[in-house]
Amino acid sequence: MLVDKMKRLEEVCWRNTRQLPFDEGIRNCVLSMDDVLDASARLERFAPYFCLAFPETSDNCGIIESPLREIASMKSALSRDGETEICGRLLIKLDSHLPISGSIKARGGIYEVLKTAEDIALQSGMLKITDDYGILMSEKFRKLFSEYSIAVGSTGNLGLSIGMMSAKLGFKVTVHMSSDAKQWKKDMLRSKGVTVVEYESDYSEAVKQGRKMAENDPKCHFVDDENSKTLFMGYSVAALRVKKQLLEMGIKVDKEHPLNVYLPCGVGGGPGGVAFGLKQVYGDDVNCFFAEPTHSPCMILGMSTGKHSDISVQDIGIDNKTAADGLAVGRASGFVGKAMEPFMSGCYTLSDERMYKMLSMLADSEGIYLEPSALAGMYGPVLVEKDAELKCFGGNSNTTHIVWATGGSMVPKEEMEKYYSIGKNLAIK
Numbered sequence: 001m002l003v004d005k006m007k008r009l010e011e012v013c014w015r016n017t018r019q020l021p022f023d024e025g026i027r028n029c030v031l032s033m034d035d036v037l038d039a040s041a042r043l044e045r046f047a048p049y050f051c052l053a054f055p056e057t058s059d060n061c062g063i064i065e066s067p068l069r070e071i072a073s074m075k076s077a078l079s080r081d082g083e084t085e086i087c088g089r090l091l092i093k094l095d096s097h098l099p100i101s102g103s104i105k106a107r108g109g110i111y112e113v114l115k116t117a118e119d120i121a122l123q124s125g126m127l128k129i130t131d132d133y134g135i136l137m138s139e140k141f142r143k144l145f146s147e148y149s150i151a152v153g154s155t156g157n158l159g160l161s162i163g164m165m166s167a168k169l170g171f172k173v174t175v176h177m178s179s180d181a182k183q184w185k186k187d188m189l190r191s192k193g194v195t196v197v198e199y200e201s202d203y204s205e206a207v208k209q210g211r212k213m214a215e216n217d218p219k220c221h222f223v224d225d226e227n228s229k230t231l232f233m234g235y236s237v238a239a240l241r242v243k244k245q246l247l248e249m250g251i252k253v254d255k256e257h258p259l260n261v262y263l264p265c266g267v268g269g270g271p272g273g274v275a276f277g278l279k280q281v282y283g284d285d286v287n288c289f290f291a292e293p294t295h296s297p298c299m300i301l302g303m304s305t306g307k308h309s310d311i312s313v314q315d316i317g318i319d320n321k322t323a324a325d326g327l328a329v330g331r332a333s334g335f336v337g338k339a340m341e342p343f344m345s346g347c348y349t350l351s352d353e354r355m356y357k358m359l360s361m362l363a364d365s366e367g368i369y370l371e372p373s374a375l376a377g378m379y380g381p382v383l384v385e386k387d388a389e390l391k392c393f394g395g396n397s398n399t400t401h402i403v404w405a406t407g408g409s410m411v412p413k414e415e416m417e418k419y420y421s422i423g424k425n426l427a428i429k
Contacts, residue, residue: 002304006349007316009294013348013389014304018341022283025342031229033280039111039233040240046114048134053168057099064106066094068245068402073365075381081361082382088399089251090381093242096370096408101161103326103407104235104270109161109223111234113150116221117169120148142170149173149220153207155266156185157326157407162223163194176210178203180321180328184412202320203267203329204312225267226309226333235273239281242402253285257398262380264373264406265290265299265347266329268336274404279343287345287393291376293322293352298332300347309334323352324373326407346390350379353426360423369416370408377403 005012019025026032047062057064068091075090098106121127121136124144135141149172152162159175166173174195177186179202186196199206207226214222225231246253253259261278263271268290275288290299295318302308312331313320320330355375362368362375381401384394411419 003301003316006294006297006301007318009318009351011294011348011350011354012297012300013346013383013387014300015346015389015392016303016341016344019345020342022279022343029339029342031233031276031339035233036236036240036277036280040237042115042118043111043237045118045129046133048132049136052134052137054100064099064110065241066096066098068093068242068249070249071362071366071368074362074378077361077365078358078378078382081357082386084382084386086381086385086401087395087397088401090401090403092366092368093238093402093404094368095238096368096374096405101157101164102410103157103161104274104404105157105161105407107238108228108231108234108270108273109152109158110165111237112223112228112230113162113165113169113171115230116150117145117171120144136169145170146172147219149214149217150223151176151210151214151220152223153203153210153225154178154181155203155206155325155328156181158223158225159189159196160185160410163189164192167192167194174210174213176206176213178206178328180325182325182415184415188410204331225269227335228269229335231269232273232276232336232339235270236277236280238274239277242278243281246400251400253282253400255285257285257400258393258396259286259400259402260380260384260393261286261288261402261404262291262377263288263404264324264327264376265292266296266327266373267331268299268333268340270406271404272333272336272340275340275343288343289345289377289380289390290347291380292347292349293324293327293355293373293376294349295322295352296320296324296328296330297349298329299337300349302332302334302337303341303344303347308332308337324355324376326371326373327376345393348380348383348387348390350376354379356419356423357426358423360420360427363420363423368405369411369420370405371411372419374406374408377405
């Protein structure tokens with residue numbers, strides 16, 4: 001029934017009946033809070049380097065982080081548009097405005113490059129873990145890193161973060177980009193000295209070809225978005241930062257004050273890592289939802305059927321063509337799907353048209369401009385109030401809803417104006 005609706009490109013919701021209580025689900029998990037803390041400590045070691053390499057991070061002492069902001073006007077607009085009252089507070093996590101590459105990929109993507117650089121520098125004997133990592137700005141380290149290559153397959157934002165960070169450190173870097181990737185993202189990478197290889201096919205083929213080329217070079221590190229535990233742990237650190245921000249805002253999270261988090265999902269690494277971290281921090285007091293385009297529902301398809309990466313949207317006749325380029329993925333990560341199966345509360349899909357409408361709605365109500373894919377999470381707070389599958393997660397005036405805004409601040413002005421115009425025209429109809 002659910003798959004039939006997806007085939008017809010209908011918007012669907014799915015509640016994960018395989019979800020377990022956190023204490024039970026974590027027993028068989030190979031990752032833990034220790035892994036989250038290890039990733040956090042590594043990012044802190046690199047803080048002195050970021051202050052020097054990216055002065056825009058110095059105000060935050062070299063820590064790459066984004067604001068968490070209440071959006072009460074958008075809550076009212078969503079309630080009117082969805083013809084339902086959203087209970088509780090609505091916040092937005094502005095990973096769209098993360099320093100350096102302006103998307104959630106500045107978490108996992110940049111983190112994996114940093115771990116690779118640290119491993120090389122430590123093994124060379126030129127760096128000790130107790131050193132001030134600001135020394136990585138020196139020419140001797142750029143020379144060391146220039147002997148190595150980094151490669152990645154991407155629909156856009158992961159390529160931006162990997163490419164910009166790798167090039168800054170001195171690595172040779174190649175980004176294999178699918179046909180879905182926006183031209184401005186390719187142009188920006190090339191302007192930073194990154195080699196961009198373009199493919200007519202979709203994301204999976206770009207990853208496959210990138211992986212194949214990297215296998216022939218022992219000094220090339222391939223960032224595997226489908227299977228990388230390193231990427232996953234980089235994303236997970238966001239949970240520690242959100243905990244601090246919620247405390248600063250005076251917002252409680254406990255059994256009586258649940259937290260609902262809505263995460264746009266492509267292959268799954270970013271939202272999976274964030275959700276994993278949040279479950280480590282809040283356990284059963286947080287409910288996490290993946291949001292996908294109707295034309296690219298790979299994670300809901302993989303999780304609901306239990307087939308994970310053994311099934312693609314193309315297998316059921318869906319074209320994987322969406323304006324939400326960062327979410328244009330036909331086959332979900334089997335690693336993420338299986339790892340998150342005990343923890344996720346549910347998934348839902350929404351149309352490109354709905355994303356565009358909410359894009360213009362957010363711009364009008366809050367003055368926040370995002371790319372279409374970053375609006376996928378915005379429909380979640382409406383669905384938990386009105387959809388039969390997800391209604392058990394709504395209706396509580398003590399609930400805090402966090403919509404994860406995954407990208408947008410790097411979008412060229414003329415491109416953003418086009419997005420906004422499409423959304424306004426759809427809203428009028």
